[in-house]
Structures are given as structure tokens and as C-alpha cells.
Amino acid sequence: MPSSFSAELRASATAEEEAYRHIQRALRLGRYKPGDRLIPEDIAAEIGMSRMPVREAFRRLASDGLVVLRPNRGCIVAGLTVDELYETFEMRSVLEGLAVRLAMPRIDEDELEELERLLERMERAGRSGSNDWVVRHQEFHGRICALSQRPKLMHQIAALHAVIEPYMRIWFDYVEKPLSARDEHAALIAALRSGDARHAEQVMQDHILDTAPILVEFVTPSRRQTPAGEK
Amino acid sequence: MPSSFSAELRASATAEEEAYRHIQRALRLGRYKPGDRLIPEDIAAEIGMSRMPVREAFRRLASDGLVVLRPNRGCIVAGLTVDELYETFEMRSVLEGLAVRLAMPRIDEDELEELERLLERMERAGRSGSNDWVVRHQEFHGRICALSQRPKLMHQIAALHAVIEPYMRIWFDYVEKPLSARDEHAALIAALRSGDARHAEQVMQDHILDTAPILVEFVTPSRRQTPAGEK
DNA sequence: GATTGGATAAATGGATACAAAAATATTTCG
DNA sequence: CGAAATATTTTTGTATCCATTTATCCAATC
Structure with a gap:
């Protein structure tokens, strides 16, 4: 959760x-792998x-798509097929594209500088490991989404991020330091600076869809159909 | 659920x-109004x-956004503010737009004729009342979404439809028989016939965003902030 | 008379207990 | 020795019970 830690203040x-939070965090950190059983006790x-x-x-985690719940058969960590992973990126592309378009009126020089700072931080985090980078990457995207001032849209996008986060981690660990990432995100800031909402939307869509095939490629080896062969 | 009644076969x-199904259906039919309490017992x-x-x-219904659950305060039917209703239409516009774009390769003459049949059925249902029309309208949109062959996308769109359905009903009851609806949906079929995926996507986006202001206008009178004044 | 305080009632959240189903181990028979 | 059937264990699903929280009502005070 990039910017919604505030909710955790009420202890x-x-x-x-x-x-819910406990399991969600464990899943984010990749403590369980797709197909693993979560034993309630x-x-x-x-x-x-x-x-x-x-x-x-x-029940809630199942609604979020993070686990799969089958009657009398318990709860297993949801795994995405290659198709589903790609589909998730397709959905992200249009939803985050929408977010950028709606955010445009609220983009000013201060905000652009803040995004550049976040990009820099993401770059630095990339050197220390996938964990930090993924968090910073989320933060960068989350900042833009937040400017759309659309709570439900943000919630949806956050849910999609939660699902793909473990895969992002795997991907990052494979490719060491994704060089393209910096350029892509810099291009995103440039598009925001242009002031053309439709253009920025398109750049965001392209950015997200560009990432997908790379990620899919790295995930394919450990390709597991939803619950590792339906057991 | 337009086309997923199959799931109800397993009794x-x-x-x-x-x-879950019982409450969901009750909410769809408008048996409870936003702000009403659902008493578990x-x-x-x-x-x-x-x-x-x-x-x-x-819990699941809350994740779907159909009810609001507050600790120690029970479960109330979720109501949308005007902003949230509009936001939902914005999300629908890009997601259903995406669905149309992806569906395009699978559109053939047979499918176009089927859609025309559904449009006709929607038209006829409109004369008998809002219930039938809303169901047929869902069916029409659902058919197009199904052609995208993206299960998660379909699920998301269906969830958004479930949230706005009660408002569609109210709207329909106010305007008797929305004349524009037939033309808009016919234009949608024409766009599909053109074979231009990007064009069809745009038409779908416009269609959905066109509906929103009309609906918002009719909902505004009974405007209730989320739970009727936070009680 | 309105507002605050406290007592009572109601409802929610959570734990334990029990029943049903699935998974596992064991035995029996070919 | 292997496969099928059965018994056992484990796990899930649901009901009931208790503790805690919230809402309601009444009285006391300003």
C-alpha cells in the first residue's frame, strides 16, 4: 500500500x-507461492x-483474486496463468490510462518535481533489491493514480497491483536491473509535462503493455495453471 | 446475471x-435501499x-462494493454519491471499451445478427417495464464482453454493472422508455460491423459516458451520501 | 426544557463445539 | 505384489455460546 498506510493508524x-492485512502482506512478500494451501488454523x-x-x-482475499476458495477444499494461493497475467496488464493499461487522463488537470510543476524525486528513489531502490524497487515502483504509479481523485478507480488499480506484485518481484530478480524501466517512466513524466491528457493516457497504456510481454516471458518457466494441475 | 446462470445449476x-446469492439478488431487485441495514439474524x-x-x-458483498461493513456497526446497503456513480461509469467506459477492442477479431456476421436480435429483445422488454429492460440491457453488453474472452475483465465489468443496476432501474422508471438507448446501441453494432477495433472502442466509451449524466440527473433528487448522513 | 450521564437492552465479533466432507492410511482380495 | 474397498484421520463448514461493543432509554442536572 503505497500511500494508504494511514488506515493502519487505528491499531x-x-x-x-x-x-486480512496479515495474509495480504505475506502474499505480497511472496511468503507463499501460487498453489500453496493456507491452513486456517x-x-x-x-x-x-x-x-x-x-x-x-x-472470503475477502478471494474476492480480491489473491486466493482461490473451493468448497470443502480449503484456500490456496491464486496463481495466474500466462493468459491471466497478460489480461491483468490489459486491465491495468486502460484503468491507469484513465487515471492519468483524469489526473492531468491537477498536474503542476511541483507535482512533476515530486514524481521525478520518486523516479530517482525508485532508481536507487533498484540497486538494493527487488523488494524495495517494487514498493517504489508502486509508489510512483500510485502517486499518479492518486491525482485522479477517484477512490474507486484507485482501489481497483491497487487490487490489480497486489495480484501481479509477486510476479514483478520474480521478474526483477531475473533481470537484475531493468534498464528500460527508468526511460519508460521518464517518458511518462515527459508526457505529463506536455499537458496533453489523451497523449499521456496513450503513453501510460503503452508503458504498461510494454512491460507485460517481458514479464510473461520470465514467468513462463514456472508456469503453473491456476492451482498447479488442479491437484 | 445475464449469461452466468449456469453457475446456479449446482444446487x-x-x-x-x-x-451470498440470496442477498445479491435481493439487492439487484432493489428490495433494500441504500442505507438500509441488513440484519444477519x-x-x-x-x-x-x-x-x-x-x-x-x-464480507464478499463488501468487497464487491454492494454493502458497507463497519466494525461493530453492522452491514448497510452501499449507496453511491453522484461522484461515485459517475466514477463507476468512467471505469465502465474504459473497461468495456477494452472488451470491445479485444472482441473485434471474433465478430462475424452471425455474431452481429445475434446482437441485433438481442437489441430487438431489449427494445421489446422496454415496453413491459424496467426490470426486463435492465436485464436485457445487461445481456446485450454482456454478450459483447464475452467475445473478448477475458474472464477477469468480464468479472470486473459484471461487478460494476451490479453496483449501478438499481440506479439504472430508477432511471428507466423515470424516463418511461429511453428513446436514445436504441439508437446508441444500434450505433454500437454499426461500429462493430466496421471492423475497426479502435473506432468501436471509442464508440463504446462515448456510449457509456453519454448515459452517465442522464442517469446522474435522475438520481440526484434522492441523493444520499454514502450511508444517509453517516447516521 | 435541553443536555448529559448512566443503566439497560440489543446486536456484533469471536471462540468453542459438533457434524459433514475430504484426504489419508490400512486392510483385504484378486 | 497391486488394486480396490474400507477404516481412520484430518480438515472444513455450521451452529451455539459468551464477551464486548454499541444503541436505547430514562433520570438527573444545569
Whole structure:
């Protein structure tokens, strides 16, 4: 969550909320791999609660597309097929494109400088490892989305990011330091500076769709159909 | 659900699933109004189960954006502000636009004729009442989306439709029979016939964004901020 | 008379307990 | 020795129960 840490300030939420965040974070960090089973009792014990709130958290995570829930068969970490991964990028492309277009009226020089700072930080983070880079990358995209001032749109985009994040990590670890990333994001800032909303939308769409094939290529080796062969 | 009734064939799902579908349908039919409280015990008694599966269903419905769940304060039917309603149409415009663009390769003469049949059926349903028309309208849009062969995209679009459906009903009931609707959808078919994917995408985007202001206008009178004044 | 405080009632959240289903291990028979 | 059938274990799904929180109502005070 790039900029919505504020929600975590209220420490004493419900147990379900705690379970939801706990599992979500674990998934983001790649602690579980696609196809892995999430055992309610184990997770409940980890956080110190009963199975019930964990079960409820599972429902929400399933709605987010992060896990798959089958009746009487438990909860497994959702894996994306190559097609689904690509589809997710297609959806991101139009939604983030929309976000950029709507954000344009609120782009000023201050904001552009802030984005350049974030780009610089992303670049630096890229040297220390995939974890930091992915977080910074999310932050950069999240900043632009936030300027659209569309809460539901942001929520959707964040959900899509959460699904592909583990794959971004794998990708980053393979290619060491993606050189193209800096140029692409710099081009994005340039497009924003142009002031042409439609143009910026197109640049964002192209940027996201450009990433997809590279990522797909690196993910293909460990290609697992949804739950590793349906067990 | 226009075309996914197949999922209801398996009668003996879990109780949670039954509760989920039950409440979803009730919301679609406008049985509850935005801001209404959903009492777990009452719903549980209706279907003949305990509160627990109903509680779990609430979580999923909340993720879908159909209800709002606040800790220790129960479950209320989600209402959209005018801004949120408009935002939903913006998201629909780019996602359904994408769906049309991707569907284009699979559009042939047979498919065009089928769409014309659906348009005709939508027209006829419009005379009998808003219920039938909304269902047929969904069916028409759903058919196009299905041709994109993108399951996750379809799911997202269906979720957005579910949220705005009650408002579509209100709108339809106000304007008797929206004359523009027939022309707009016919133009959509014409765009598909042209074979130009980008053009069809644009027509779809325009069509959806055209609807939004009309609908917003009719919804404004009963304008309720999310939960009728936060109670 | 309005507002605040507290007591009571209601509803929610969560844990335990139990029943049903699935997965696993074991035995039996070919 | 292998396959099928059965018994056992594990795990999931649901109901009931209890604790905590919130809402309601009434009284006391300003």
C-alpha cells in the first residue's frame, strides 16, 4: 500500500481485519507461492486468534483474486496463468490510462518535481533489491493514480497491483536491473509535462503493455495453471 | 446475471454461497435501499441457516462494493454519491471499451445478427417495464464482453454493472422508455460491423459516458451520501 | 426544557463445539 | 505384489455460546 498506510493508524481493528492485512502482506512478500494451501488454523495460531476471523478474511482475499476458495477444499494461493497475467496488464493499461487522463488537470510543476524525486528513489531502490524497487515502483504509479481523485478507480488499480506484485518481484530478480524501466517512466513524466491528457493516457497504456510481454516471458518457466494441475 | 446462470445449476453449494446469492439478488431487485441495514439474524432465518454463513457472505458483498461493513456497526446497503456513480461509469467506459477492442477479431456476421436480435429483445422488454429492460440491457453488453474472452475483465465489468443496476432501474422508471438507448446501441453494432477495433472502442466509451449524466440527473433528487448522513 | 450521564437492552465479533466432507492410511482380495 | 474397498484421520463448514461493543432509554442536572 503505497500511500494508504494511514488506515493502519487505528491499531485496534477487528480480528478479521488483522487477519486480512496479515495474509495480504505475506502474499505480497511472496511468503507463499501460487498453489500453496493456507491452513486456517496455522494462520489463526500465528496471529493469536481462532479460525473464524481467518475464514472471513479468506472470503475477502478471494474476492480480491489473491486466493482461490473451493468448497470443502480449503484456500490456496491464486496463481495466474500466462493468459491471466497478460489480461491483468490489459486491465491495468486502460484503468491507469484513465487515471492519468483524469489526473492531468491537477498536474503542476511541483507535482512533476515530486514524481521525478520518486523516479530517482525508485532508481536507487533498484540497486538494493527487488523488494524495495517494487514498493517504489508502486509508489510512483500510485502517486499518479492518486491525482485522479477517484477512490474507486484507485482501489481497483491497487487490487490489480497486489495480484501481479509477486510476479514483478520474480521478474526483477531475473533481470537484475531493468534498464528500460527508468526511460519508460521518464517518458511518462515527459508526457505529463506536455499537458496533453489523451497523449499521456496513450503513453501510460503503452508503458504498461510494454512491460507485460517481458514479464510473461520470465514467468513462463514456472508456469503453473491456476492451482498447479488442479491437484 | 445475464449469461452466468449456469453457475446456479449446482444446487447444493455451501450455505455461504446460498446466502451470498440470496442477498445479491435481493439487492439487484432493489428490495433494500441504500442505507438500509441488513440484519444477519433476519436474513439467516429467511434462508434457514445461522448467522455465521451470512456474516461471511457480507464480507464478499463488501468487497464487491454492494454493502458497507463497519466494525461493530453492522452491514448497510452501499449507496453511491453522484461522484461515485459517475466514477463507476468512467471505469465502465474504459473497461468495456477494452472488451470491445479485444472482441473485434471474433465478430462475424452471425455474431452481429445475434446482437441485433438481442437489441430487438431489449427494445421489446422496454415496453413491459424496467426490470426486463435492465436485464436485457445487461445481456446485450454482456454478450459483447464475452467475445473478448477475458474472464477477469468480464468479472470486473459484471461487478460494476451490479453496483449501478438499481440506479439504472430508477432511471428507466423515470424516463418511461429511453428513446436514445436504441439508437446508441444500434450505433454500437454499426461500429462493430466496421471492423475497426479502435473506432468501436471509442464508440463504446462515448456510449457509456453519454448515459452517465442522464442517469446522474435522475438520481440526484434522492441523493444520499454514502450511508444517509453517516447516521 | 435541553443536555448529559448512566443503566439497560440489543446486536456484533469471536471462540468453542459438533457434524459433514475430504484426504489419508490400512486392510483385504484378486 | 497391486488394486480396490474400507477404516481412520484430518480438515472444513455450521451452529451455539459468551464477551464486548454499541444503541436505547430514562433520570438527573444545569
